[in-house]
Amino acid sequence: MQAIQSTFDDLGTPLAEVTFVVVDLESTGGSPAQCGITEIGAVKVRGGEVLGEFQTLVNPAEPIPAFISVLTGITDAMVADAPRIDSALPAFLEFASGSVLVAHNAGFDISFLKAAASRTGTPWPGFDVLDTLQLARQLVVRDEAPNHKLGSLAVLFGARTTPDHRALHDARATVDVLHGLIERVGNLGVHTLEELASYSSRVTPAQRRKRFLADPLPHAPGVYLFKDGTGRVLYVGTSRDIRARVRTYFTASEQRSRMAEMVRLAHVVHPVVCQTALEAQVRELRLIDEHRPRFNRRSKDGHRVMWVKLTRERFPRLSIVRQVKDDGAHYIGPFRSRVTAQAAVDAVHEVVPLRQCTQRLSGHESACALADMGRCGAPCTGAQSEGDYASVAADCAEIFAGNARPGAELLRARLEELASQERFEDAARVRDRFLHLVRGAARAQRLAPLVRTREVVAARAQDGGGWELVTIRHGRFAGTALSPRGADPMVHVRTLQATAEEVAPPAPGLPAALTEETEILLRWLESPGVRIVELDGSWTCPVGGAGSVRHELEPAVASAHEAVGFDHDVPTERPRRHGLRRAG
Structure with a gap:
């Protein structure tokens, strides 16, 4: 097979051209919010050569604890005439400008620098940050070093400076560790900053060697299909830039372990260029449904949905079905699983006393436990007439057809009843089931008008x-x-x-x-x-439909603090980020 030489624009920034500033700090303690910096040491390197060094003691404006002085050798007397952080930090930031910051256990050092910038009102640049500790954990095994501490790695990589908890010395040792780690990833096919940013030991050399599959792909929005040697589709994805996205499968820290196997089997990547992101979404969905690729997990069962049906018979009941028929019955859905469909059925039974038996009724059967509990009018025994039962079925049909407000009021009454009995867990379970019901009803009410148009x-x-x-x-x-x-x-x-x-x-x-x-x-x-x-056509949705009730219920269900209720805020959590990241 003929090798294809890509341009540097395609490959990214060669590591030999990246300016790294390796930084280390000493401080009065471990909390950035409460402790101060006592020393900053940094080494600027590019292409394996040292371009400059930065070192300064810092007066933390507080006494240095004795155990810290023993550890670092830095005493109150040594920092008495040193600059304060409000002048030391800008000097360091000027030295590090335009570089990638590197530190061992970078979260510690960067958090102190950012806290100092916040306290002094100093703008924090958006540095990229590389953590040699995280990288070492992927590249250095226990047989080589007892742990991933800086001292152990310095011995492994033959650092010319022994780390001793003085900032500049530790930064110099980290430089040699960085170069040793870069040499290792270079042997695995990682040669650019972008590849290093996404490096993972789970991405094998065999994966990286298949980067040529992305070379003929266009820088355009659309869908891409990984195919094996027989032309069978292995995986379908979509991106605003097909070529850039496909390249990540060969260089990225791919969290999905099955992707390594997919790439191993792949022989070609076929692009489908689309004019818009919406077109790409739709084509991806259809291609997944058509080919059922073994490595796609979503949308492979688009036709396997469930519906909840209010049957057409003398005494209607609820049934979970796979198809909607033109039989005059009421349907809601679709539901993506039988579990959620069953939850919707259970929700109706909580607020509407429909029968739950499945046989045809003659009026001479024996009553079940639900009748004794007042949860069913017992039409099976003749205790409830067909006309009286029809009004019960009409309440259910109204929820299905679009007016969810009566059902919501029934739910409120049921929740108040359970709350008065201090059955808060039961109340929460009833409310959650009702949400599945209104989701299905809202979905049906939203889809139907567009389908008819x-x-x-x-x-x-x-x-x-x-x-x-x-x-x-x-x-x-x-x-x-x-x-x-x-x-x-x-x-x-x-x-x-x-x-x-x-x-x-x-x-x-x-x-x-x-x-x-x-x-x-x-x-x-x-x-x-x-x-x-x-x-x-006519594209409408009922004002009092299930969608409005759904918007009231969802925040309550999402709340982790209340057992019952309709109006609560949804808590949010910012995702954590790892590896090479933006420190800003």
Whole structure:
């Protein structure tokens, strides 16, 4: 196989051209918020050569604890005439400007520097940060060193300076450790800053050698398909830049372990260029549904959804079914699993006393325990007439058809009853089940109008001018086009309508596409800035429908602090970041 020489623009920044500033600090303790810096030491290197050094003691404006002085050798007398941090920090930042910061256990040093910047009102630059401790944990095994402390690594890599808890000495030792680690990853095919940023020991040399598969791919938005030697699709993905995204499978710290096996089997990557991100989403979904790639986990079972049906019989009941039929019955859904569908059924039974038996009733059967509990009117025994039962079934049908407010009031009453009995866990369980119910009802109420609509043409302004145009027919993506800046968009609208896919009306209650595709289109239509250009049909949603109740219930269910209720804030948590990161 002929090797393909990529350009440096494709590969990234060669490590030999990166300026690293290796920094180490000494402090009065371990808390950045409460302790001060006593010494800063740093070494600037590029291409294996030392370009300069920085060292200064710092007066922390507080006594240095005795055990810290014993550890570092830095005493109160040594720092008495040293500069304060408000002058030492700007000097260091000027020295480190434009570089990648490196430290051993970088979280400690960077947190102290950022805390000092915050206290002194000094702007903090957005440094990239490399942690030699994290890198060593992936490259150095226990047989080579007893641990990953700086002292042990300095011995392993033959550092010319012995670390001794003085900042500059430790920084010099870290430089040699950094160079030793870079040499190791170089032998594994890592030669650029971007590759080092995403390095993981789980990415094998065999994976990295397959980077050539990305070379012929376009820098364009769309879908990409990994295929094996027989042409079978292994994996389908989407990206705003196909080539850049595919390259990460061969260089990135890939958290999904199955991807290593996928790349090992891959022989070619096939691109499908798309005009817009929406088109790429839809095509990815359809390709996954068509090929069922073994390494995709999402959207492979788009047709395997569940619906909850209110049956058409003398005494209607709830049933979980896989298909919607044109039989006059009421349906809600789809639900992505039988578990969530069953939760919706249980929620209806909590607030509406429908029968739960499955046999046909003659009026002469024996009553079950639910009748004794007052949870069913016992039409099986003749205790409840067909007319009286019909009013009960009508309450359920109203929830299914669009008016969820009566059901919500029934839920409130049930929650108050349980709360008065101090059955708070039961109340929370009832409320959570009801959320599954209103989610299914809301989904049905949102999907149905779009599915019934023969055509929707919508537009959204592009950042650089012009319009993104989309045609949707019976809930299916039928086509897209871009109207350039300054052009008459209606000319492109007419062309799009003439060339878009013809979509036949689907069977009643069913979309003409995967349910997930219709939901993607709904989210796009409801996103800010989208305008309806033409509408052939009636696209509406009930004001008092399940969607409004869903928006009230979801925050309550998400709250971890309350057992019952409708109005609580949803807690959020910022994700943690690891490896080479932005320190700003």
